Amino acid sequence: MEKSKILLDHGGGGRLSRDLISAMMLPAFDNPILARMDDGAQLEIDGRRMAFSTDGYVVDPIFFPGGDIGSLAVYGTVNDIAMCGAVPLYLSAGLIIEEGFPAADLEKIIKSMGLAAQTAGVSVVTGDTKVVPRGAADKIFIHTSGIGLIPEGVHVGAHLARPGDRIILSGAIADHGMTILAQRQSLGFDGPLTSDSAPLNHMVQAMLAASKEIHVLRDPTRGGVGTALNEIALSSTIGIRIIEKRIPIQKSVRALCEILGFDPLYVANEGKLLAFAPPDQAAAVLAAIRTHPLGRDAVVIGEVVDDHPGIVVLETLIGGERIIDMPLGEQLPRIC
């Protein structure tokens, strides 16, 4: 890629992101933990199994129905830790602020981060603030990192899906992405749309209390459910079959997707998860999710198959089949 330039899609969480990581990051940082390409790293420190994750938030607009860049940054990293099967404990927050940014907006964001941390039950224990000259950044960017503890007996990872696993989706898809899009385009569509941004850690703990045999947990953020399933199919070298009619989606979100030609399977979520559990555990896990307010609409959307390793197949509404490919990047820049 020597003479080439970095494109928006290199940061989109899809195929170009994966290529960039494979071409540059993995050789340079050469270690087996990073090589797993999970959302969070699973470490052993002095005999304790821990999860460690980081994410950058550049969402535009910074305030939107259902959240803001602050709560998104807290919940996003809390969720990445939870998707390792870990109990998130501590967060760091790094801010890059454009000179001239209104102090009142910053205060609103910081308060929102504080409230989000309280809701998720984590502490923001360290941070850093940089201010760059006007024009060197757009308003505010936030990086959060998090640490969590993985309970004994929990072994979750994108590489652990097994044929027969049922695939549970915790609720309706594409809310976050279409909310941000509606805001940005001033579509007048923003009334009924709200981001699903929420902390999933308590729900994950309820699920793991029901069964420790969950194989994979993944929150389908950038790139949506379609991208997340592709990552899992690749990491586990298994095939995935999902059934379109089972995938919950709100009417208003579906309508906006149709009008604008977006495939909701590739639209970002910020408060949903996918869980893979063996057939004899799936019912218990599903029941546990459904007892949680964020998982009331949870359903089994498909399963892991022996065939077509690395490929995700959708059974369409009209009974046909369609390959859900990994997209090149994210359809919307600055979605999170």
Added chain:
Amino acid sequence: MEKSKILLDHGGGGRLSRDLISAMMLPAFDNPILARMDDGAQLEIDGRRMAFSTDGYVVDPIFFPGGDIGSLAVYGTVNDIAMCGAVPLYLSAGLIIEEGFPAADLEKIIKSMGLAAQTAGVSVVTGDTKVVPRGAADKIFIHTSGIGLIPEGVHVGAHLARPGDRIILSGAIADHGMTILAQRQSLGFDGPLTSDSAPLNHMVQAMLAASKEIHVLRDPTRGGVGTALNEIALSSTIGIRIIEKRIPIQKSVRALCEILGFDPLYVANEGKLLAFAPPDQAAAVLAAIRTHPLGRDAVVIGEVVDDHPGIVVLETLIGGERIIDMPLGEQLPRIC
């Protein structure tokens, strides 16, 4: 601050940074670990004492004599962890890249991060890449976070300085700041100037092997030695006296400071540390530092006194006294 705007100095690591943290972050994130306002957080997780730190890097230019934004981001966080008395183990890296950034430059930066991690003996185990549209960020920003393990018997913190403590400085000051300035201004002065950017963790381990009774460790980055000493004086409610003629500074750096009217005590360092040790341990600590290549020029520059708590006093070259105040911010934006 409701109607006010965020200024460059709010991110400068000086008084305005401290005010911002006190006014917004501490109330919102309300916890005793953050309230210590150390560079890194000291945590207890499941019986293990750990350090956790994050820093954002926005340095301009991104390549400079002695380093680049990549190695700086690795060493900076490694050093923050080391300044907790901890052995740094794992790092995360979050990139925000401007669309159109040359892929070759990114590769150079990533390779530099990989080499820096190897040099410091840490692993970059998780990361995130966001790309924002052209003009929404200036080239590249990097956040690194790190985790380290604090050995038994080590208790280091800015609040632990005690009267009588000797203050050790590991080498010449102001190299990093003046190197960046010379680059940015194209002063033609850049020949002899090189950033001191380096990992201090191995040196810290040698120091702690010589004596576990080190009270404070601090790397004087943004805001320089002057700001770091003020932070320690405030946190420990003690007075500090330092002796100007003992403070090492390279000729070329001093010359540039004089020409441009910069006080080297407030200029950023990226490979130096301050250590506070009780009188009966200082010689052993100093000897240990000096055995390390990065600490060959280490000296005792002063001590902690009972008088004037919160105040740093400099004994000047001509035998007078001067209060070294905490500056409002950093003299140079985007120094790190």
